[in-house]
Amino acid sequence: MTNTEGVTRHKTVLLNEAIEGLFAPQKAGNEKLIVVDGTFGGGGHSLEICKKNPGVKIIALDQDKGVFIKAKSKFKELGCDISFHEANFRNLDKVLGAELPFGSSAPKTVNGIILDLGLSSDQLQSSGRGFSFMRDEPLIMTMKENPTPSDVTAYEVVNTWGEESLADVIYGYGEERQARRIAGAIAKARKKQEIKTTFDLVKVIEEAIPARFRKSKIHCATKTFQAIRIAVNDELGALSEGLEKGFQTLKEGGRMSVISFHSLEDRIVKRFFKKQANEKKAILISKKPITAGKEEIKNNSRARSAKLRIIQKI
Ligand SMILES: C[S@@+](CC[C@H](N)C(=O)[O-])C[C@H]1O[C@@H](n2cnc3c(N)ncnc32)[C@H](O)[C@@H]1O
Structure with a gap:
């Protein structure tokens, strides 16, 4: 969802930290990188992925199909290989099943997955679905x-x-x-x-x-x-399912960056990542969550509660 000029109001949180964390080990080689942006929103993370990694393939998901409308042309201008899917990331397996151009028996795996949870500022301010108590709108609240x-x-x-x-x-x-x-x-x-x-x-x-x-x-x-x-939106159920399916989908050495804004979400991410590390299936890239610096918080109060955790599949 964008405003009438098609410019998103959403300020992307922990942009560099989330993207650098995702690609650090995977830059070398000729392999085409495939990344899933499970929460496309205003497209801020996808745009940065596209700019920093020419040739990357991005598979973008969002439950809210309104977010894709204007973004499409922005990515086309950059010549970015991106596909847009109106889908919940809890159904990532279905999207990838249809999307990745491999034979039916080949694994449908990707190099990176980013999830930036919750609502975008556009949804909060102009979706008309009642997310904000500051506006008189019908009580809908579906993403x-x-x-x-x-x-x-x-x-x-x-x-x-x-x-x-x-x-x-x-x-x-x-x-x-x-x-x-x-x-x-x-x-x-x-x-x-x-x-x-x-x-x-x-x-x-x-x-x-x-x-x-x-x-x-x-x-x-x-x-x-x-x-x-x-x-x-059964947000916590979707997160647990999305983490499971996302992790299964990662290639060896692939990474997942998850940004949460709520203590219950962060607890789910922390426990899931710890379990994979304890079972020697992954290493934690950040033992403690990465948080926004003073400058970012000054420019974007939403960043105050953001916690980024990154894991790498072994
Ligand atoms: C915080 S915004 C993402 C902002 C984006 N990273 C950016 O920089 O512009 C979260 C977006 O994720 C979407 N979303 C939240 N939960 C989702 C889910 N389970 N599946 C798919 N999309 C979801 C919301 O509709 C919203 O557009």
């Missing part, structure tokens, strides 16, 4: 641009899920200490009237939280919105 009737939406979560489940989601995915209070208020409010828009939901949350708990630096709806979005 998919056009959800089908079988896709869960934020409207469904807020208006039909049981109070207990809502509280568990808000506490578990949002780490919101007022989760029970908020879930109770949602259950009560929706009996009177459906909660249709982001502002309807914000109002319920604001009224649920006593003034003494509202002094935090972040808005009192932040954690609840994040939790509902994670539930709607």
